[in-house]
Amino acid sequence: MPIDGENRAAKAPADGASGAIAFGQAPGESWLRTPMATRLGVIVLIVLFWEFGARIYNDADFMAPATQSFVSLLEITQDPEVLTAIYDMFWQLALAFAMALFSGLLLGMAVGISRPTYRTFFPIIMMVYAFPQITVLPLLVLLFGIGPAIKVVFGFTHGFFPIIVNVIAGAQNIDPALLTAAKSMGATRSQIYRRIVFPHLVPSLFTGMRLGMTATLLGIILAELYATRKGIGYFTSFYAESFEPQNLFALVAMIAAAAIILNELLRRAETRFGRWRG
């Protein structure tokens, strides 16, 4: 442990430096030429295109400009039903993701830790992963109804596979020499897991978590679009069908922003925890 502490202390200044690089400003570059500024510029362009495109298209049944959508975002978040839908979606997302993470990590380690289990089960897992899950959604609805259960289940089945596949890949990447060395020096099973297996798993686990989070959200939204009474997906369809594009755009933009933020957080964690490999 003391070695760990020293390492972290030594790395601290490097962290600060890489933070600046992540922001994208190379020395001697003007602020306007940084990728961050360009990215902001592109986002502003998209919003302007949306704003003026909608105003030129000028059909209040189909398109709403950005400003109007922003105003209605404030309005629809006053609506208790929409608020409940947003709240529900996030706990369903959290629950489905937690289930996917827990089972993916456990099963992934069980499969990935030894060569024979890997060679037996990995092809099967990849085969099931390639299966278009949307085809069984109507069947799942017959089984689970159109309540929250179907969303959690469908989110779980979507999120599970990216996580387990990445955990297996991570476990397979552990250098066998390290395991042999640890064993020959008398490490116990729990020490081996704690000092060798987990640190090696962490980078690919975070990759799996990032992909799994996106997939879980996709599963939940698919289930909501297909069959629910009061979820976000229901409201998007509802606003589309009742020709209230400003509300539709507001809701869709909000979900998109949430997805991007979650993805970005996990991507940061991925680079942060993968750094020890150098």
Next chain:
Amino acid sequence: MTDSKIRIRLIQVSMFAVIFVAWFIATETESVSNLFLPKLGDVATDFRDLIGSGDAWSPLSVTLFELVVAFFNAVVFGTSIGYLVSRSKFLMRAFEPMFSSMFAVPLIIFYPLALLFFGLGPGSKIAIGSALGFFPVVLNTINGFGHVDAGYMRVARSMGAKGFPMFRRVLLPAALPIILTGYRIGFILCFLSIVGGETIGSFSGLGHQIVFYAESMLTSMMFAYIIFIVIIAYILNSLVFYLEKKGNYY
């Protein structure tokens, strides 16, 4: 070595055998309602009907048509935009993270919007399929063309290569494997999103067929269609894998 291979195959086969035997027993003894899980025999009969009567070809042709158009769009836009972005380090640093975080958005949320604009017909599926297929194509094109080994470029340039020969002999061969992987992933995403779109809202196509039989409680026919889609997906997957390998070989 071969001994362990046989053992692995045995475990794999017996896993599937257990699933099918459990399915058979559960349905034959009626311990699971046939509404949820139809009898294996019924599914087989319906599947034979489906292929024999040719009922599956019309929805299949609709889905494949949507797939071809959507994938064409994704490839044309993804490759050209990706190539343009990859020509400048600055543009790459600006756009690559943007595309990859947009890729994380479950774009199917835009599907009601696509329905609004393009209607229940093939248009909305083509739109959503093109949008979903675009991202892997553009990201891999940027990656492929953007990260060509600087050494190759310097050598080629010092030997006087530029313009089209440079592209044809250096850039393209170096980037092709990555781009083809992007095409493959994009193709699969196109297929998934199109079937998904047909499930959520449409009046034709394979996804619609599944919903139709699920809602008419004809579960064995629905299973027959699911098997049909899985076979189609498997064929398409193998096809793109084969083409990817072939392209890399070239």
